[in-house]
Amino acid sequence: MIDERVVENNIFNFATNELSQDAFICWCLNWINMPVRDDNESGRQFGTRFLSRLLNEVYDVSKINRIYIFRQLLNIDVLVLVPELQVALIIEDKTSSQEHGNQINRYKYLLSKTFESNQYNGLDIYQHLSDDKKEQQQKRDESACWGAVNSIRWALRDEPGELDLSKYTIHTAYLKTDWFNDDDWHTVRELEKDPKVNTYVDGPEFLSLLLSCHEWNNPILMSFVDYLSSKIRATLEHSCFWEHYKDIDEHIRFYIQDTAIAQRRFLQTVFNQPNYEAPFMANLKQYVENIDDLYVYGRIDDASQTHTIQHGSSFGTPWSLMHFWDRSLDRTVEADYWGFQNTNEDNLAVKPYMFWRIDKIKEGPILSLRYYTWWEKSAGDNGESNTCSYKTRVYNYIKERILEKNISDTEKDTSSTMKNVSDTVKAINK
Incomplete structure (x- = not known):
């Protein structure tokens, strides 16, 4: 032994x-x-x-x-x-x-x-x-x-x-x-x-x-x-997005602010993303507490019912996003940007997409709804990306049918009013 x-x-x-x-x-x-x-x-x-x-x-x-x-x-x-x-x-x-x-x-x-x-x-x-x-x-x-x-x-x-x-x-x-x-x-x-x-x-x-x-x-x-x-135990601990701790300055921080695994688990929980427990995990219970946690170490077998979750970091702070809508440019839109004219639908390079993103602002961790197109970052400050008729049409659809009425037309990336993650968690647990 x-x-x-x-x-x-x-x-x-x-x-x-x-x-x-x-x-x-x-x-x-x-x-x-x-x-x-x-x-x-x-x-x-x-x-x-x-x-x-x-x-x-x-x-x-x-x-x-x-x-x-x-x-x-x-x-x-x-x-x-x-x-x-x-x-x-x-x-x-x-x-x-x-x-x-x-x-x-x-x-x-x-x-x-x-x-x-x-x-x-x-x-x-x-x-x-x-x-x-x-x-x-x-x-x-x-x-x-x-x-x-x-x-x-x-x-x-x-x-x-x-x-x-x-x-x-x-x-x-x-x-x-x-x-x-x-x-x-x-x-x-x-x-x-x-x-x-x-x-x-x-x-x-x-x-x-x-x-x-x-x-x-x-x-x-x-x-x-x-x-x-120890590594697996730490991963399980850090995946608990509802848990918080105090940093060296006695400020409260949630794991969702600091770890991608917590952000991933939050998105999986809120949007009911399926995961499937691997059969050998139960045998590890005597060595690693809660190793059978299907959200952390489960295997995704049914890709057709899941949305892609991506991870990255900005200035050392992790962010995670979940794509749920993407398509090529609608032919009813006036394609007045270079590279879009006289192009077959199958060959269009413009693929707008929408996603939920967990990020951090001054007040704390947030969940935002965002709509991006490939030219947003390359457009610079000339305002072109904000006047695209296709983007405006999608933005207005979200504004009128999905989001709360206090959304601002001037928000740079057409994200929703930021939700504080801790409030969302409380609502889920009720």
């Missing part, structure tokens, strides 16, 4: 970035490479179980004795080669950030190119680049692939038989120890559309995997278990 005592001086309280987590993942998997001895047996069993989960449990890995682990090869967080299975596993590891820049497809493409395989050669990872930049990037990628294949061949030089990388099947795994936002869910849903086997693991599931090796009292494992348990 894992020792449940608090680890007093935990290195993972300091080693919190993704590179440190990459190292821990490599350490977990590298137990497979340890000699077959009694004192290594628990580690080898855990490493094998972890590898099986990352490969979606479609291979028999119980007899694997050798894997090859690479960090940052082709900028991939962790790359694992299993010669006995002819499998290459890409692990995209995240702590609190999300995928950006089409990372996973880029890694698939470059690894496929490195292996001289056709598995992912059809992916177009240069479509956003101009011709000259595309040529430059292709040259850099060719050089990176050449270096990568040499590194792989050198590492596997003692493997028996001829090394034919083109026969390797590429798999991807997305592992994130923090809570999943909508961009994360979009990423894993995109992964699942691929016919090849892919998987994803979030923080509670990773913790569940670590706790599955009950007989192993390894101090490094215990340290990470303690760190991840």
